Amino acid sequence: MPPRRPATTGPAARAALACAAALLLAACVVRQAPPPPPGAGPAWAQAYLAEAGEAFVPDPGGRLLWLGVVSQQLAYDEAVWYCRRLPPHGERPWRVPTVDELKGAPFDRYHLPEEPVRLWSASVIPGELYLRWVVDPRTRARERKEVRQEVRLRVLCVTEAR
Numbered sequence: 001m002p003p004r005r006p007a008t009t010g011p012a013a014r015a016a017l018a019c020a021a022a023l024l025l026a027a028c029v030v031r032q033a034p035p036p037p038p039g040a041g042p043a044w045a046q047a048y049l050a051e052a053g054e055a056f057v058p059d060p061g062g063r064l065l066w067l068g069v070v071s072q073q074l075a076y077d078e079a080v081w082y083c084r085r086l087p088p089h090g091e092r093p094w095r096v097p098t099v100d101e102l103k104g105a106p107f108d109r110y111h112l113p114e115e116p117v118r119l120w121s122a123s124v125i126p127g128e129l130y131l132r133w134v135v136d137p138r139t140r141a142r143e144r145k146e147v148r149q150e151v152r153l154r155v156l157c158v159t160e161a162r
Helices: 011-025 042-052 076-084 099-103
Strands: 056-058 064-067 119-125 128-135 142-146 158-160
Touching (some): 076 119, 099 128
Antiparallel strands (some): 056 064, 119 128, 128 142
């Protein structure tokens, strides 16, 4: 029996090739992601990541890999769900970044909407369970936001590059 060859087609292979190309060429197509449909599950996430897989953005230090799409406006719990439901990059899951990670993100590589943008972080403000730091990608300034369903901001998912 001949040895099995690694898959060279399909969403995972395309995503891996796109990631390698992004790391080598430092060029990615970046666009806004649609919000997940109500009740969407893993099949939606797999299809979405396969479509967006051409757009990974490595950080300058090479430690993190950013999803190349900025989400639509989501409540904090939806943002966490949005990142967690994306298929893992290799063995590493996607997540909401910390405020420090966001402050060092390669925002110059993104086409941001014209309106003011704030990005959720996973960083809790000490002693304030329902407050999170959010970051303005244009100025890298941080501010406090209350975690409530009516507070809707965008998220930029991140994972470990290695």
